[in-house]
Amino acid sequence: MRVAAISAFGPPEVLRTAEAVEPYAGAGEVRIRVKAAGVQPFDCKARAGLIPFVKSAGFPLVPGNEFSGVVDQVGEGVDTFAEGDDVLGFGVLNGYAEYLTIPADQIVRKPDTMPWDIAAGLSGNGQGAHMALRELEVGPGDTVLINGAAGGLGTLAVQVAKAWGATTVIGTASKANHDYLRELGAVPVEYGVGLADRVRALAPDGVDAALDSAGGDGLRALAEVTKDRNRVLTMVDVDTAKELGLREWTPVRSAARLAELVDLYEAGRLTVHLRATYPLERAADAHRDVETGHGRGKVVLTIG
Ligand SMILES: NC(=O)c1ccc[n+]([C@@H]2O[C@H](COP(=O)([O-])OP(=O)(O)OC[C@H]3O[C@@H](n4cnc5c(N)ncnc54)[C@H](OP(=O)(O)O)[C@@H]3O)[C@@H](O)[C@H]2O)c1
Known part of the structure; x- marks a missing residue:
């Protein structure tokens, strides 16, 4: 499968397309055929080696912590999703890929009215x-x-x-x-x-x-x-x-929270404005765009 990965931490140009082995869904997981992946400032910091826990993940490292796609494999013990379901979800890494595996409690159903690129950019x-x-x-x-x-x-x-x-x-x-x-x-x-x-x-x-x-x-x-x-x-x-002396907090993402956002979208109360979309091959340009620190809305990679 094609991925956009890094083999060393550094500026956007270290992010390149490469071939990788397709993953298989383990127990409690599903495999997603990825249609689009959101690009977050977090991904840029991960690429640059600025996130301590990502630094120990090893190379090649595939960024991407939000995605949309189709369930194409269901692991043991998963009965909440089936092959062919359209979903969106969140992880930490591995979104910039044609396939990824993810715990089944980190995805929610994508409404037919929600385009793939919008769905990919909603979670983060x-x-x-x-x-x-x-x-x-x-x-x-x-x-x-x-x-x-x-x-x-x-x-x-x-x-x-x-x-x-x-x-x-x-x-x-x-x-x-x-x-x-x-x-x-x-x-x-x-x-x-x-x-x-x-x-x-x-x-x-x-x-x-x-x-x-x-x-x-x-x-x-x-x-x-x-x-x-x-x-x-x-x-x-x-x-x-x-x-x-402002309050401190620990953010925790969840499928329930994402589902609430999807409900707001379906009710016509929430839109994701796309600043730009890039094909997977131009992931480095997508990172450059996000790293300008200026612009309207969301940058997304189109993949499948
Ligand atoms: N902890 C979490 O769960 C979490 C989740 C998401 C994001 N974040 C963090 O939140 C930050 C923003 O993320 P993002 O995705 O919204 O980034 P973004 O899309 O790149 O947005 C940057 C925005 O900041 C504005 N801006 C630039 N300089 C500014 C300044 N000096 N004062 C006020 N606004 C300024 C820009 O407005 P103009 O274009 O008008 O200049 C631009 O619209 C990132 O650091 C990200 O890591 C955290």
Whole structure:
């Protein structure tokens, strides 16, 4: 089978297509014929050798922690899925491949109305946004601030916050992405120096909850304008969070959480905006795109 793999940690060009042996589903697992795989900043950090537990996984190493595809083998003891089921799911590695095996409790059914590329890009950012907003107890009446709102994570966080009843979602982005944020239902504001003042102009009493997907000075501004520091959460900047005394948390992904996101999609309350799709052969370009740190929505590899 074809994979995009690395044989050494390094810049995007170390990620190349290669041939690998097809895996077989073990007990409790299914094998997926992969149609598409999402590209996450996590994959780029794994490729660069910045994730300690990935460093010990050995080479060749195939990145990719979210995917969509068709179940084509069912391991012993699995009765929840059958060959031919269309699914989406999550893992840690091995998504950039024509086939992967995965525990059966890490996939959910894909609705016919959900395209393969959208399905591939839902889990990582969707579950990240869902976990963080649950942790922040976002609900009806809240004014929520999202830093990095136009990115893959932010795009979904804006929509999930609205779906859960937030009255106002203020999102930071560069000017070029402000119309995009308005389309998502957020009030746009530019990030950078003076952010706290710009947010106060929109929410004079401060915001109820704030989610950070960019870090640095933006996180300081979020802490400044949020009424209760216990309702400020960062996905990226643990050091600044510690320094500011913000809450710490441990994200846990689950099929139940992913299924809730699929339900929101089916109800027409959630869309995944694709920034770009690349064929498997251009996985390195997909990583370069994600590593720009700018853009709207999600980068996905099309595979099968
Ligand atoms: N722990 C988890 O479960 C989890 C899950 C998903 C993601 N994450 C993390 O969350 C982060 C974001 O992921 P992503 O997939 O959303 O990345 P992404 O798609 O690359 O998004 C980057 C976004 O950040 C914005 N941005 C750039 N510089 C900024 C700044 N100084 N202040 C505010 N916003 C800025 C950009 O907006 P403009 O284009 O307008 O400049 C862009 O839309 C990553 O570090 C990722 O590892 C964690």
